[in-house]
Amino acid sequence: MNNKRIIFSTLLFLSSTIQVMAGPMLDYKNSVINPEKITFPENKLQTAQAKMWKVITDNTTLLEGPAFDMLGNLYLTDIYHGEVLKVNKEKQLSVVLRSKDFSPSSILISKNNKLIIAAVSFDGTKGKIFSMNPDGSDIRTIVSSDKGFKPNDMVFDEWGGIYFTDASGNSGNLTGGVYYISSDFKSISPVLKNISGGNGIALSPDGKTLWVIEFSAGVLHRLIMQDKTHIRAFGENIAYRFNGLAADSMKADSDGNLYIAMHGQGRVVVLNKNAVPIGQIILDGQDKGYYLRSTNLAFRPGTREVYIVSSNDEELNTGGGVFKSYAFAPSLKPYWIK
Numbered sequence: 001m002n003n004k005r006i007i008f009s010t011l012l013f014l015s016s017t018i019q020v021m022a023g024p025m026l027d028y029k030n031s032v033i034n035p036e037k038i039t040f041p042e043n044k045l046q047t048a049q050a051k052m053w054k055v056i057t058d059n060t061t062l063l064e065g066p067a068f069d070m071l072g073n074l075y076l077t078d079i080y081h082g083e084v085l086k087v088n089k090e091k092q093l094s095v096v097l098r099s100k101d102f103s104p105s106s107i108l109i110s111k112n113n114k115l116i117i118a119a120v121s122f123d124g125t126k127g128k129i130f131s132m133n134p135d136g137s138d139i140r141t142i143v144s145s146d147k148g149f150k151p152n153d154m155v156f157d158e159w160g161g162i163y164f165t166d167a168s169g170n171s172g173n174l175t176g177g178v179y180y181i182s183s184d185f186k187s188i189s190p191v192l193k194n195i196s197g198g199n200g201i202a203l204s205p206d207g208k209t210l211w212v213i214e215f216s217a218g219v220l221h222r223l224i225m226q227d228k229t230h231i232r233a234f235g236e237n238i239a240y241r242f243n244g245l246a247a248d249s250m251k252a253d254s255d256g257n258l259y260i261a262m263h264g265q266g267r268v269v270v271l272n273k274n275a276v277p278i279g280q281i282i283l284d285g286q287d288k289g290y291y292l293r294s295t296n297l298a299f300r301p302g303t304r305e306v307y308i309v310s311s312n313d314e315e316l317n318t319g320g321g322v323f324k325s326y327a328f329a330p331s332l333k334p335y336w337i338k
Contacts, residue, residue, distance in 0.1 A: 165198030
């Protein structure tokens with residue numbers, strides 16, 4: 001009986017102590033005052049550090065759309081300046097294309113080494129998808145700007161068809177979606193409609209699961225496909241909900257893991273094939289507020305090397321670059337290599 005009284009008295013004392021320690025007001029010194037600080041539970045994830053691989057510009061901009069060709073050249077886009085850029089194997093930088101009307105956002109490399117580019121007009125009212133040679137010549141329209149899309153990200157399927165996200169809409173105007181372009185580029189079919197700003201897109205290694213980021217809603221859709229353009233019955237769900245600033249573009253590796261660039265957080269979050277967080281890649285300088293606008297990434301073909309594009313916030317008046325790290329597994333094979 002005495003032991004019970006002692007325990008009860010101790011609990012009362014601890015309770016009153018906790019209440020006193022809580023204090024009458026909120027205080028920053030007992031909270032997280034660094035907005036770049038990664039908080040629980042994601043600060044417990046396995047973490048890799050990405051080092052600066054190539055400074056692209058010192059100007060204020062937003063870098064996007066990295067993609068390697070089979071020769072080891074890296075292509076990427078400068079959204080603010082309407083440019084497609086190339087970093088060759090010697091890490092020399094050149095401008096392949098400069099547009100006064102459209103801002104390129106993502107790049108695919110086709111079997112015949114053509115660049116497939118998604119772009120949206122600078123005023124944000126229309127968009128298109130086109131192809132061109134690596135030197136910027138022979139530009140051909142795939143999806144014309146009068147179709148009403150604002151193409152954002154793209155991924156090839158195993159037949160050479162293209163899934164792309166339409167970044168139209170917002171949380172109060174669900175006009176975005178996911179669409180499929182046939183491999184002959186002659187037809188466009190809807191896959192998922194009425195979402196708020198389609199963004200990142202990736203396919204599982206077996207091509208049966210399509211992953212889509214809904215930018216404004218901050219969610220990841222899992223679409224189990226019945227065929228190229230139809231979702232299997234009960235095959236769509238929200239597999240993950242993101243915290244904080246926005247989930248942007250993503251890529252899958254050969255194990256089916258998803259690497260998702262977190263725009264505004266200076267890092268890439270990695271989910272496994274069941275959409276469970278298993279790791280993260282943090283960019284150098286993130287803890288000091290630099291290079292937070294991480295938008296996209298690319299695998300060097302046949303390797304675990306990951307190249308992440310990121311830019312500084314506009315108020316810093318500095319530019320952006322490409323960061324290098326290593327993934328859990330190697331890249332997916334190009335669609336033409338079975």
